[in-house]
Amino acid sequence: MNDIIPVILCGGSGTRLWPRSRKNKPKPFLPLVGNTTMFTATVLRCEGQQGFAHPVIVTGTAHLDHVEEQLPDRENTRILVEPQGRNTAAAIALAALMLPEDAVMLICPSDHHIGDTDAFRNAARAAAKLANDGWLVSFGISPTSPETGFGYLKHGELIAGTAGRKVERFVEKPDLARAIEFLSSGEYAWNGGIFAFRVGTFLEELGRYRPDILEAVRASINQGHADGMRFHPDADAFAKVPSQSVDYAVMENTDRAAMVPATMAWSDIGNWQALYEAQELDIAGNATFGRAELADCSNVLVMSDGPRVSVVGASDLIIVVDGDEVLVCTPEGAQSVGKLTGAVNQ
Template sequence: MITPVIMAGGTGSRLWPLSRELYPKQFLSVTGDMSMLQQTAARLSTLEHSSPILICNEEHRFIAAEQMRVGSFEHNGIILEPVGKNTAPAIALAALQAINISNDGEDPLLLVLAADHIIDNELAFTESVEKALPFALNGKLVTFGVVPKTPETGYGYIKAGMKDGDAFSVSEFVEKPDLETAKKYLATSEYYWNSGMFIFKASRYLEELAKYEPQILETCKKAIAAPSQDVEFIRVDSAIFETCLDKSIDYAVMEKTDSAMVVPMDAGWSDVGSFSALWDVSEKDEYQNVTKGDVITVDSTNNYIFAGNKLVSTVGVDNLVIIETKDAVLVANKDKVQEVKTVVNKLHEAGRTEQKLHREVFRPWGKYDSIDFGARDQVKRITVKPGEKLSIQKHHHRSEHWIVVSGTAKVLNGEQTLIVTENESTYIPLGTIHALENPGKIPLEMIEVQTGSYLGEDDIVRFEDRYGRS
């Protein structure tokens, strides 16, 4: 039986401002109602498989868990990377964990998928996986080569060698080419886009990793030797894992092994690596515009326009990307969208928060929206889900005034425990230990007014937290 491994890492830079460092693109719903992570999980429904293992960054754990829960997707644990070390170590951790939880010494068959890909034709995806199965069961390390439609310069390529049934030996992996080289690749029919998806036995991957990158394997073995299980999260040893080499599976194993095979896949695949790629895979109107939200276009063509909160109108524009969110607006030529990363870098250098998180931030207990702020004050709209509780905490630099808009709040305020209902409020003085809980059956909506000399999210001293953050 297949054990899917869903890699849900990412930095959130290529689709900024829709994606952020703390909310990368795999958690976005860019086509349809489901996020790309949820679409990846749903895509497995036509395959006989066990519950997937997820891998994500420590800071993304609650978003990943919540999206799987909301989508009713079961999983076999979420491995948390304390720091990103690329795909070779990530897959090694998953392979070791899959072997650890397997029944009766079974050698798990891993189907490695990225959480931020779009595949339009799920039947073709399933057929390619089924064609790859016999080779993987026979000890091959199989990758999936996407049948190219255009001379794409943004992808790496795989050159196919000798044909063997439904697969080919891998002749070579090729870096992203220039346009003329990509055109030559397309004309030969021997080259495929490198999808970054794989299927192989866990033991075979570890054997090849031991042969070519033994340091990665030994480090991963030590890091996951005694994992900390926090409900659904699997934590590895941070200090050990941070010493691991940073290498992709291609560089570490696939380009070196003599067991690599490639199975063609023609399934409408895209890694949605830019807004132009997102425009390519999205439904367009008669003027080739893609519009999301409240948008009015006049004499405008070939644009990707996203209105998150306000009316966005265009007159006489062509080939633009226009993105409006609560805290940022991006206007870019569609041919220059790869340079969005430069904007993100400038925000990072300036110490601004817009590259890191949205104005509306999701937490395991609910969410908050920073609706207004000044030099010494900030106003947040807070939503707490029924039955959830924020950590017991205090602040060194700010006091807080809480006003309940709807629902019921159970408040720890120093030595007192209060029930605060609609149109009532309470004041939390600076330095006072406090906590907020929703004991009711409906969401708790409240307004928080913060005042003080420093209002950063890192001014929190947690004493107790049901989500493992204390």
């Protein structure tokens, strides 16, 4: 089997992790878990000696400098620079049209935390094997709680001779009652937005269900230009690409949808509570970064880039200081941070 080509998607505004994450430097480019930025960690998970080819990065003009600063290997990494964001179907099509049809591409969001790298790589190899057989493969993240912020995959029948199974159906983000039902049934996985496709299979299915997206992206490439390892699609042509996620455009329509199970300490770090849960905690469930002092506290996260933060007698609290902005919220309130005026206007 040929090496797997990682296609790393870098976009978004990161408002739910305001004030640390801002439009000009969103969460992929921040060291939120450990000392490595999430983008760099994503690239390093797909190292060449582990059966991966040089990655392809899809990013926007606003984030190009961050990508090039944080790439471990700038000389051998192709960067596709979107003139504007047109969602994941267009981003993946852009990469696919620049690759050989028999290649297998592994679609990796750049802002996910994966604690078990070996499990990720094993799942990637299993997914690539299925992709070579003509399946469009999702990573089915083993659920650990009744999350309402993720889509779900319902298990279908096993695919003989492989580690995968068919996807019976894709389910939109459920309410809490349905999420509890999904978790207790054992028949559902989280849809983590990580995929493996054979390039030709993906283009065939995109052309079947959303030929308008495929042809508009193709036109932007035909009229685009290369600049060293960068490629710039034509801005006017790319602006005409319909904006839709790959889930809606292809995965929910195709009869080739499959999944591989993935138990790999995964988190999308979708808000401050998710970031708290991904940290190493002390015996009282606290985590601090920067100048902080906690007394008689439990389940408290403090992140400060300057001022000392002192907290006494508090539980279940998140405190973030970034420059002249201060955020204080509960775990429940973390879901609504992106709606704050500061986050919207950042």
